[in-house]
Amino acid sequence: MIAQLRGLLAQVEADRCVIDVGGVGYLVQASSRTLAVLPQPPELALVLVETVVREDAILLYGFAEASERAWFRLLTTVQGVGAKVALAILSVLPPPELMMAIGSGDKTMLTRAGGVGARLAQRIVTELRDKCEGMPTGMVATGGGVPGVTITRPTAHSVAADAVLALSGLGFRRGEAQPVVERVIERHEGQVDLDIVIRDALKELAR
Structure with missing residues (x-):
């Protein structure tokens, strides 16, 4: 294999x-x-x-990381969730948000993924809620949130690295993307989600 x-x-x-x-x-x-x-x-x-x-x-x-592969394996144990649907779920919900959605029973978050209707979302929640504990998220744990579920947030360093990689994939040079990403994170005092960093950095790079 x-x-x-x-x-x-x-x-x-x-x-x-x-x-x-x-x-x-x-x-x-x-x-x-x-x-x-x-x-x-x-x-x-x-x-x-x-x-x-x-x-x-x-x-x-x-x-890109082991946590996403682990969640892919877990998702595909649910009847009706094939590889295509599992990737669709992971495309809209990174592991921390996926863990939160399943742990809290939030079917609406799951139905954001293509191919996931209300019935399948309910099945995912029902079958995986008790299996979430201990699942990796690829980020540093902060605790709190849903009982029995560890909700995590990325560190500023990991967000910066991921943002630079994403911008490089969009065609920007690492040398020009890195300082912009660092400025964006600094403005938010290190407490900012990856999506927001990429969005704000793209605005600056487009000027």
């Missing part, structure tokens, strides 16, 4: 990418969040991989 791939990022599409490892191009399906933090082709990229073997195909699903 393939557990990870490290090679040149040859191509990025809406829901997949191609990674060239030693002249062999591997087609890897991924969430929009993972694709957003990949470097700009043809730079070197590393993705964690979940290999799914079917009768008619061997499919590779890529993840």
